[in-house]
Amino acid sequence: MAFAQKNVAAGINPGDDPLKVMVVDDAVVIRGLLTRWLGEDKAIDVVGSHRNGKLAVDDIEKSNPDVVVLDIEMPEMDGMTALPLMLAKKRDLVVIMASTLTRRNAEISLKAMSLGAADYVPKPESTSEVTTSIDFRRELIDKVKALGARARRMKGPARTMRAETRAGRISAPAARAPDPKQINTRDAFRGAPAPVAPSAGRFTTKPYSSARPRVLAIGSSTGGPQALQEVMKQVGTAMNDVPVLITQHMPPTFTSILAEHVGKAALRPSKEGEDGEVLRPGHIYVAPGGKHMVIEKDAGAVKIRLNDGPPVNFCKPAVDPLFDSVAKVFGSASLAVILTGMGHDGANGIGTIASGGGSIITQDEATSVVWGMPGAAAATGLCSDILPLADIGPKLARVLKGNTR
Incomplete structure (x- = not known):
C-alpha cells in the first residue's frame, strides 16, 4: 500500500505509535485542509487545531504534540511570538513554520529557524492554490513525518549516546544508511529520506x-x-x-x-x-x-x-x-x-x-x-x-x- 511505503521511507516503522501533530493557522479553510491531509496519513494523529498562537501555547501541555505546524501571521498571538513559548513548554517539540512566499515571510521563516524552529513549508499564496497544490501537500507530510521521526529517535538513551559520542567518550554506533542499490531510484517519494538499511x-x-x-x-x-x-x-x-x-x-x-x-x-x-x-x-x-x-x-x-x-x-x-x-x-x-x-x-x-x-x-x-x-x-x-x-x-x-x- 502506498501509505505504508511512505511511512517506512520517512523513518516511521509499521507498528510505531502515530506522530502527534498540532496545526495552528488563523484561516479556517487552510486549517481544516491541513488537518484533513495530515489526519488521512496512518502515521499521523492530529491532536490539536487552533486559530492563533495563544490557544496553541495553552494547549501544548495537554495535547503533548510531537510536531506543530505553525502559521506566521495570526491575530492575538502570531507564530514568532508563540514559537519560544512553545519550546519553553516542550524542549524537544518540532516546530515547522508555514508561510506564504513573500520576502517578509521568508525572512521571518529563516529567523524562526535560528530561534529553534526545525524547518518551514512555503504555502501557496491563495487558498485555491493551497487546495490544488500536490507539491505543498507532499512537502508538508514529508517534513512532518521525517522531522517527527528523527525527534523520536533522538529521545532518551539515543540522545545521551549521541552527546557522548560527540564528546569522544564512547565509540560511534553503526550508522544507518541508504542501500546504494536504491540511490538511483527516480520514483522516490519527494522529500522522504532514501530507503535505509543497517550498515x-x-x-x-x-x-x-x-x-x-x-x-x-x-x-x-x-x-x-x-x-x-x-x-x-x-x-x-x-x-x-x-x-x-x-x-x-x-x-x-x-x-x-x-x-x-x-x-x-x-x-x-x-x-x-x-x-x-x-x-x-x-x-x-x-x-x-x-x-x-x-x-x-x-x-x-x-x-x-x-x-x-x-x-x-x-x-x-x-x-x-x-x-x-x-x-x-x-x-x-x-x-x-x-x-x-x-x-x-x-x-x-x-x-x-x-x-x-x-x-x-x-x-x-x-x-x-x-x-x-x-x-x-x-x-x-x-x-x-x-x-x-x-x-x-x-x-x-x-x-x-x-x-x-
Missing part, C-alpha cells in the same frame, strides 16, 4: 584528490540554512581563491535571502547566480529557487547557466546537475560537500565528481537535521570524510589550502 560497520572512504581545489560546491536541504551559515563562517579566508556554488532546496524569494545570510556569515560577496555570469574567486553563488544552476566553460571563462528543465530527484534547483557540471569543468580540482537534507539528491553527482578524481565531504548522522542526502552520499563509499557539522568548516579551510590532513 555493517564504518563506511568506506576514499583519499582526497592530490589536486588543490579550484571550486567548492555544496548541496543541502532540510536544516541547510543554519548548516550553511555555520560552515561558511568557519571556512573564512580559505575561500578567497575559489568560487563557492550552493544548491539549497528552496523556493524563489527564499534563496535570495539565504544568499544574503550566507554572505554575512562568510563575510564574502554572496548572491543568487545569474545566467551567463562569470565565476569569480571568493564569491558565493546560490542557485535561485525554481531554476537549476550549472556551470560551463565558455571562451576560457567559467560561467553560470540557469535552466528551467524538469525537476531532478523531484527538486528544482537540484544538487545533481550542479555537481555533474562541476566535475565536467574542474575534474580532480573539484571539492563538494553534502549537508543535512531529506531525499538522496546529490548522490549521483557525487559519483560523477569521484569519477573525475574530485573530493567529497558529507555531514554525519548525529548532527544532521535529516540524514537523507548525507546518508545517501556516505553510502556510496566515495566520500573522503564523514564529519560532524562543527568539523566541516575547519576541514574545508585546510583542504582549500592544500592540506588534506
